[in-house]
Amino acid sequence: MQIRKVVIPVAGWGTRSLPATKNIPKEMLPVFKKPAVQHIVEEAMYSGLTDVVFVNNSNKKIIEDHFDYNWALEDLLQRTGKTALLEEVRAVAEMVNIISVRQKKQLGLGHAVLCAKEVIKQEPFALMLGDDLIFNMEPGIKQLMDVALSENMSVVGVIEVGADKVSSYGIIHGEEFAPGVYRVRSMVEKPAPAQAPSRMAVVGRYVLMPEIFEHLEGAEPGHGGEIQITDALLKLAQKNRLLAVKMRGMRFDVGDWSDYLTANIYFALQDETLRDELVGKLKNLLPFNS
Numbered sequence: 406m407q408i409r410k411v412v413i414p415v416a417g418w419g420t421r422s423l424p425a426t427k428n429i430p431k432e433m434l435p436v437f438k439k440p441a442v443q444h445i446v447e448e449a450m451y452s453g454l455t456d457v458v459f460v461n462n463s464n465k466k467i468i469e470d471h472f473d474y475n476w477a478l479e480d481l482l483q484r485t486g487k488t489a490l491l492e493e494v495r496a497v498a499e500m501v502n503i504i505s506v507r508q509k510k511q512l513g514l515g516h517a518v519l520c521a522k523e524v525i526k527q528e529p530f531a532l533m534l535g536d537d538l539i540f541n542m543e544p545g546i547k548q549l550m551d552v553a554l555s556e557n558m559s560v561v562g563v564i565e566v567g568a569d570k571v572s573s574y575g576i577i578h579g580e581e582f583a584p585g586v587y588r589v590r591s592m593v594e595k596p597a598p599a600q601a602p603s604r605m606a607v608v609g610r611y612v613l614m615p616e617i618f619e620h621l622e623g624a625e626p627g628h629g630g631e632i633q634i635t636d637a638l639l640k641l642a643q644k645n646r647l648l649a650v651k652m653r654g655m656r657f658d659v660g661d662w663s664d665y666l667t668a669n670i671y672f673a674l675q676d677e678t679l680r681d682e683l684v685g686k687l688k689n690l691l692p693f694n695s
Contacts, residue, residue, distance in 0.1 A: 410454065410458055411456070415430065416465065419660070430467060437672035440471060446472065453550075461507060507520070513626075513632045515634040525618075532613055548652055571604060574606035576603055586648060594633075657671070
């Protein structure tokens with residue numbers, strides 16, 4: 406069994422990041438020198454995934470264009486001798502095979518995954534959300550892929566969050582049967598701290614077996630007619646067909662302004678040509694230096 410495809414839903418409106426996302430997709434907001442979605446695609450590529458399925462809407466074609474050639478720009482870079490930039494720009498278009506499907510109505514994450522069914526067919530596949538950036542020597546989605554392939558089960562990525570954060574996430578209930586690997590028995594969506602079964606929160610990384618589609622198709626639409634993937638995952642958990650992996654690495658939520666700005670600073674600090682100047686300017690901004 407092999408996992409080749411990854412579904413990346415990008416049709417949402419990015420309301421958490423308004424007004425910046427009024428005309429620019431949140432996935433195209435830069436995280437240091439690359440748009441956020443490029444970091445997601447690179448994680449997929451470094452994990453061995455070859456086909457990226459964007460579930461998109463008619464207003465965000467710029468995302469697909471980013472992973473295509475820009476002949477006018479490349480010609481300019483070639484004529485002006487900027488070969489390093491030319492290679493960098495061209496490499497983006499050669500990362501992976503891009504496939505795009507339309508989500509004509511934004512009816513939840515489960516609906517977005519259903520839109521990709523005809524492309525996925527009967528293959529296991531990865532699902533990566535553009536809000537979550539995860540950086541580690543072993544790419545985030547690869548951590549899940551290894552477990553999914555060895556156990557032949559769907560897997561969700563989880564991180565441990567503080568008690569004050571559980572009400573913002575889906576929280577799993579289950580048993581750890583190997584280091585950092587849990588058998589999921591149930592999930593609770595955004596519980597109050599006192600009702601949370603654990604502090605293991607589901608983040609935007611999944612590896613799903615094709616059986617997920619039958620549960621999505623049978624799911625009852627909820628508020629606003631939305632089909633939530635949580636309902637389908639619960640069905641898998643009830644059949645002992647769902648695992649969770651505690652993810653390793655740095656995680657940033659692009660939709661959270663504090664996390665988004667921290668991610669930019671984090672990457673800038675890795676750049677030796679910027680680090681010292683940036684640290685100096687940040688120190689001057691901190692209140693205790695005033």
